[in-house]
Amino acid sequence: MNSTLLFSLLFLVTIFPLKIAAQTNLPLTRTENRMLLSFQYQHPFFKNTSTEFKVLSGSYDLSIVAPISRTLSIVGTLPFAGYSATSPLFTESSGAIANISMGISNVSVPGYSILNVKIFLPTAPSRGINSGAMMYGLYHRFYELEQYLPEALSLQIHYFYKRNFNGLMIGGVIGGTGLISTGRRSDELGILARYGVSMGYENKDLRIVAEFLGIGILTRIRITSQNDFEHFIALSGQWSGGNVVKPKVNIHLPLSHNLSRIYGWSLMIGSDVVLP
Numbered sequence: 001m002n003s004t005l006l007f008s009l010l011f012l013v014t015i016f017p018l019k020i021a022a023q024t025n026l027p028l029t030r031t032e033n034r035m036l037l038s039f040q041y042q043h044p045f046f047k048n049t050s051t052e053f054k055v056l057s058g059s060y061d062l063s064i065v066a067p068i069s070r071t072l073s074i075v076g077t078l079p080f081a082g083y084s085a086t087s088p089l090f091t092e093s094s095g096a097i098a099n100i101s102m103g104i105s106n107v108s109v110p111g112y113s114i115l116n117v118k119i120f121l122p123t124a125p126s127r128g129i130n131s132g133a134m135m136y137g138l139y140h141r142f143y144e145l146e147q148y149l150p151e152a153l154s155l156q157i158h159y160f161y162k163r164n165f166n167g168l169m170i171g172g173v174i175g176g177t178g179l180i181s182t183g184r185r186s187d188e189l190g191i192l193a194r195y196g197v198s199m200g201y202e203n204k205d206l207r208i209v210a211e212f213l214g215i216g217i218l219t220r221i222r223i224t225s226q227n228d229f230e231h232f233i234a235l236s237g238q239w240s241g242g243n244v245v246k247p248k249v250n251i252h253l254p255l256s257h258n259l260s261r262i263y264g265w266s267l268m269i270g271s272d273v274v275l276p
Contacts (some may be wrong), residue, residue: 036065040270044140047209047264050087057083059098059137061270065105075116076102079147081137086146096130098148099123103156114160117176119153122182126150140266143194143215151183158194169202169209189202191218205241210234231255238272246272 043058060080067073082095103118110247124134129152138148147153158175172195179190193216200209210233217228232255236246250268254260 019258024119026212033067033070033249034178035067036273037273037275038065038270039273041095042140042250042252042266042268044266045262045264046188052086054084057136059141071107073105074102075105075118076100077147078127079137081141081148084138092129092130094136096125096133096135097123098134098180099146099152101156112162114162116158116160118156120146120156122151122153124148124150126183140263143213144178145192147181149179151181152179153182154192154273156165162198164202166179166188167201167203169198169207170202171198189219192216193218202203205239207236208236209236211236220222248272 013182027226040061040063042060043055044053046053046061050268058081060082061077063075063077065073065075070073078100079098080095081098082093084093085091092260098121099120099122101118103116105117106115107113107227108115126134134148136152138145141148146152146156154177156177158173160171160173162171174196175194177190177192177194179192181189194214195216196208196211196213198211200207212231213234214229214231233253234250235253236248236250238246240246248268248270252266252268254263254265
C-alpha cells in the first residue's frame with residue numbers, strides 16, 4: 001500500500017465519526033467603496049497521534065470583497081490546503097487548490113445586515129496524491145466542507161446580523177447550502193443548515209468576540225450520515241484601527257466528544273487589507 005493511500009485511509013477512519021470544526025460567523029471587514037483583500041492561515045492541533053504535521057501544514061484562504069455599489073459587492077475565495085507529515089509508517093507532503101468560490105454580498109443596513117450568496121466550483125482534486133490535502137483541509141474545516149469536498153458543486157446562502165450597543169456587540173448567522181455531486185453519482189444532493197450567535201466588544205479600533213456555532217447535515221452525503229448536528233465555540237479578535245492592515249486571530253474549540261478527544265483546537269491567523 002503506497003503512503004498516499006495509507007494517509008487517506010487513516011484520515012477517513014479518523015474523520016468518519018466526526019462532523020465539523022468551528023469558525024467565526026462574522027464576515028470579512030467591510031470598508032464602504034473600498035476593495036478588500038483577506039488572507040488567513042489555519043492550523044489544527046491533534047491529540048494522541050503518531051503523525052507529526054509541520055507548522056505550515058494547514059489551510060490557506062485568499063479572499064476578495066470588491067464593491068460595485070454602496071450596498072452590493074462581489075466576493076470570492078481562492079482556498080489552498082496542504083500538509084507535510086511524518087510518522088513511523090511514512091513521510092509525505094501534499095497540497096492543492098480546493099473549491100474556488102465566488103458570489104455577491106448585499107448590505108441592507110451598513111454594518112448591521114449582510115446577505116451572502118456564493119457558488120463553490122468543483123476545482124478540488126478527487127484523485128492522486130493531492131486528494132490527501134483535501135481530506136486534511138476537510139478534517140479541520142469541516143464547517144466549510146463545500147470548500148474541500150471533491151466532485152461537488154455547491155450553492156451557499158448566509159444571512160448575518162450584527163448590532164453594536166455602545167461597545168457591546170451581538171450578532172448571529174443563519175443559512176444553508178445545497179450540494180450537487182459532479183462525480184459518478186450525479187444525482188446525489190446534499191442539504192446543510194448553519195446557525196450561530198455571537199457576543200463581544202467592538203469599537204473603532206478593536207473587536208473581541210465569542211461565538212457559539214452549529215451545523216446540521218439534513219441529508220446524507222458521502223462523508224457522513226443524515227441528521228447530524230454539531231456545535232462549537234470560536235474566540236476571535238481583530239485590530240481594526242489600522243487604515244490599511246487589520247490583523248486578526250481566531251481559536252476554534254469543538255464541543256462534541258468524538259471530535260474533541262482527537263482534534264483539540266485550531267488556530268487561525270490572518271489579516272484584512274484595505275486597498276486604495
